[in-house]
Amino acid sequence: MEKILVGLKRVVDYNVRVQVKSDGSGVDTDGVKMSINPFDEIALEEALRIRESGAASEVIVVSIGSSDAQQQLRTGLAMGADRAILVESGTSVDSLTVARIFKALVDRENAELVILGKQAIDDDNSQTGQMLAAIWGRPQATFASEVVLDGDTARVTREVDSGLETIDIDLPAVITVDLRLNEPRYVKLPDIMKAKKKPLEQIALSDLSVEAAPEIKTTAYEPPAGRQRGIMVEDVAGLIAALKDKGLV
């Protein structure tokens, strides 16, 4: 196949404990560390391995968001992507619109495979890949923990609640990846230098003529109901007594 598209969303780093602003107007993201969504690094790693195996010739990383997402795209280029596309939007873009943007890019690039994360760890939506597959009218293999390409088809193992499900899909298709698919490579310093010379195209969202989806408004933010720290017991006898007390054993 010619081209694989990979989504790289810029999100608050997974180590940051995000807090709701005291006035409830949003979450505090000022000055916090931003990273590539962890699942998207795995998606990119998989795409790079497919290209390295000879089954694809080009890997294009795509981010939709503010111009700051150039950072994450540069990291993706340093990991080994061939080029990058930033679809710039001042405001955050909902999942269906993101899916429509990917569809527009699929058409423009003639891509045969799109690999995304199974979820973005900011909104925890887990829906973009499925939506893209729907509007493209193509297969979706979500929560993938193993991908084996075979010509025009792929055999994908999926992590589901009862175990591991295997499906066969025809290409073109959308795959969303789970954590155990692979271990993303580290970026080396010379790669960072090389990445600076790779193409990063910026497109304004308005230039893509993508229809915006009906909007779901977020009207309030609040911290979660906290759990209270309970008691500490000294030994097994104390533990059993405490469990008996609650009628649990």
Add this chain to the structure above:
Amino acid sequence: MTKILVIAEHNEEALNPSTAKCVACAASIDGAEIDIAVLAASAASVAAEAAQISSVGRVVTVERAENDAGLAAILAPQIAAMASDYSHLFGPSTAFGKDLMPRVAALLGVNQISDIMSIEGSHRFKRPIYAGNAIVTVEAPAESIVVATVRTASYQAAESGNAAPIESATVDVEVPTHTRFVELQTGKSDRPDLQAAAKVVSGGRALGSEENFELIFKLADKLGAAIGSSRAAVDAGYVPPETQVGQTGQIIAPDLYIAIGISGAIQHITGIKDAGTIVAINKDEEAPIFEVSDIGLVGDLFSIVPELTEALG
């Protein structure tokens, strides 16, 4: 008028408990009329179970050979075709629902709401973001259909005792052949199911090996508990992936959760926030798991767990 279609999750033989939890969520919308859709190759036994769930007005079966594996690409166009009679489509936020509902939403040209944890009105819902570190209220446009998944850990299954009518429907849409089921490998065990279990014993990286996990199994068997794990334990190959609890594993709400040799990363905690009682056993008294546990015991699991199992005798 609020008319909600709940999409049943099942394995052709039995209804998954997530369905009755979706019904409970739907029933908390004032004046909601609730139907359940059973899409299956043969729907009879699942439909009979679904008809018993209270607050359900009608069970609609759609039988078709291609429906046997519950593939999203095949089910979604059929559900989209049924949607015009409804104001809301609900599915569970299990792997099944997460795979399916966004595909349905996109076919209908709407966004999807993930993980409803509380109903604030027919079009207002609360849901968690950032691994549960923030709760947002979201409002869906009144003029378009609401497609959503229900965070099953937030709801008790609706009672049974109903006898709703079962009607079979034919949905005249073409389904694709581009997606084909091959197999499902389940870690067959006689232990309770992680989602449904009242008690869960969970082990982390500290177990150190697959063999040592035997300690967790023995304790779980004493308690009649299901097995859970941290991502670190799964990644190390001690236990299969379907045991993972957390942001990217299963979100559960047992009465008792015992975390053994698990540090308590936010991604893990988010999976157990709704547990009744959390017990933590960890040798590090500073471990974050103690901040959310009801009962904590500091010490070496390799001596504590056998002693506990023994003492429960």
